[in-house]
Amino acid sequence: MDHSKKWITAGILGLLFVGINLYFIKQDLLLIDRTSIVHDQTTAQTEDLQEILVKDGVIHTATEQHVYFSEQLGMFTRFLVEEGQVITSGTPLYEYDVVDLEEQRLLFDSEAEQIRSEINAVESYISELETLERQLSDATISSSSADANPTSSLDDQELLLNIELEVGIDISDATIDQTRSLLNQQIGEQEASVGRLEAQEAKFKSLSEGLEESPTVQVESDFNGKIAHLSEGVENPLITIYSDNLASQILLTDEEALTVLAGMKTSVTSPVAKSTVNGAVVANPQLPEQEPTTEEKSLYSVDVDLQEPGPEWFIGQHVVNEIVTDEALGATTVPSISLDEKRLYTLTPTGMIQPRIVDLGLRVEDRQEVYSNIEPAEWLVIDPLQVERFNSAYITPMTVDRLTTDNLGTLGKRSSWKHVLLGVLPKY
Template sequence: MKKLIRYSIVTVSLVFVGVNTYLIEKADSRVDREVRINHWELSRQETLRDMLYKPGVVIPEEDQYLYFNDESATFKKFLVKEGEQIKSGTPLYEYEVSDQLQQRDVLKSEVEKLEEDASNVEDSISELSKLVSSLPSPSSDEKDAPIEAGALQSEYDIKREMVSKQLEADQLESQIKSLEKQIAAIDSYETTLTVESSVSGTVKSLSHEIQNPLVTIASDSTVVTTDLTEQEVDEVDENLNVRVKHDGKKSLDGVITKVDRLPKADPHLKTESLYPAEVQVQEAQWRPGQHVSLSIIMEEAKDAVTVPVSAIEKVDDQAYLWMMTKNGTVKKRKIETGLEVDGRQAITAGVKAGEMYVEEPDEIASLKDQERFITALDWRRLKIRDFKTLDRADVYTNLMLGILERK
């Protein structure tokens, strides 16, 4: 019995080798008319981002400067110290009024100007609110339909501007209240008046020489600043999105709000000019002086169909991709390309996600359009559950066709 099994195995092996040798060596063999493709892949969908990496440092978003007019008043004393944390409404300093009528007129004039500014800011907020209401939004029947990225970005920019305007309005209102308190004190025949802060923050400096600005306050809100080179400043624009990371923690979303067109220092022939840029970061709770890393998104292709750059063949200005069809042939297909990042190329037209393509066409010398191909068996792609769904007769039929089929 063992000899019978041994002889059967030897006989089947010899038949297998003989048949394949015949198919290979015979004239017009199918093997001669097929190419072997070792490297092939499926086109996939992903988001490509062209990033500019820069270091950054956290600074106060703005400094508020308070000035002292000594024409009708005399400075008395500071009520805060440098480095002290203060809130809106905190008394900052006292001064003595020498001419109450003149000082009242000065304060009244300042109030009128601030009220005009506040009215203009409120008008801007109202106009921005109307813009948000006019943006397209999905109806109840289309609630699952995606909103275009452009609409989302526009809404985000408008709402961000509304928040900025509201903060400005609150600050103006606080300044008006402080001035009205001083006017009320003058009307009560008081000669010693108190100036209050209109913002929350940190007392940055006090001028003990009584020179303007008398008080400088760094705001609690912060921004991130970085320096751009002469080449980068021409490429980086306001409203570009930024990923900001501090000390290896989770990245926060930010946006470039300001790009200076003047260098931070006097230009010099022997040194490169640097241009400051500011990034506003959402939900950031950082201290001024902390260092962060910035990833500026210069260009982005969301959910793009991508392939390796090495898979693309270019003839003159036209790009092509060798596609593998279901009937066992390769087809040279025209494509349109988009963003390229780190060796990956976005395909804007000509290919859908999940289609098979030749990954390295340069390695196949005889690759021709509509030519048949063969590939090595990829055991990683074989799933036992797939075999269970096949009919046994079909398995045997296809196995024999793979061994004996000839054309």
């Protein structure tokens, strides 16, 4: 056979070899073994995920109170406060001269009588609560020792129903101690309410008696806060009072108004105050700030209550709000790019690639919550395209810079010889 025929024969054999292998690869992946080279791998992590909506806002008062004046009471004379003045409950706000002393006296007496009726109603409610508290103590004492455990639930269903009706809270799962604490808390709140009502009653009685000496009446504030505005005339509202509590006012789009809910945690940062405070969304009534039109998109005003802002925080500051619209605390997470739809490829200790179908939760940027079929610290493939075939072997590239003599000391002699023999002995 001459030289040219040898080359032709070798070429035909080479093409046949390549063609058969390409056929196997193309037509039936089960006829050949494939080993995936995994360049990028990581472990599932445990972390807190938060979906954040960032909105600009402006500091405003949390509540705005208005004081009104009726000319039927008499003739307005003068303000006793100034704009920007800090006031407390009981601070004199303005004066007016009474025109009809007898009518004004009857009005004050009527207010005092109405408040007295409210006091009697609250005191009657307190008596009912105290009766229930005594019945609860009697039921605890008369029950068996096991049932008398303060951490156990109340078995007297009739008493339980009466307590729920009075306090307006479901206590079916509450312990005896929790029920007693709830009753005592309610009693304390009502007693404080009686104190406030008695102070108002005394104020109107004093005003009625003062008319005998002078026709001039001083109107006092029922609120704490700061005087925001005084009417130039006698137009109502006569006085506007901002409360001490501050809020951040933000505007939401249509889509954001569906997402933001009352009670959502918020972090509010002020560049002026150079600090950040916690807050919470007060409410989202989903009412447009202005009359809606077809030409412009609607915006919806929402307030975020601020928790303990410092003295450097004041009305008018522009702030940045970070509203937590969703969160997953202590979640098992993986890189979002490691998912092939709902499939992950994990790396087993035996050197195999194992697919896992997982359930997905919250996704935040490049991190995805996975709440089934994988545990933290399990290894997985970052790029699914590096997987040639699952349920098959994988290798990782050699890291040359780690092949140093310093690393030899990390293995014992037995382990070192084991790896040497595995590398040189044939496998059958």
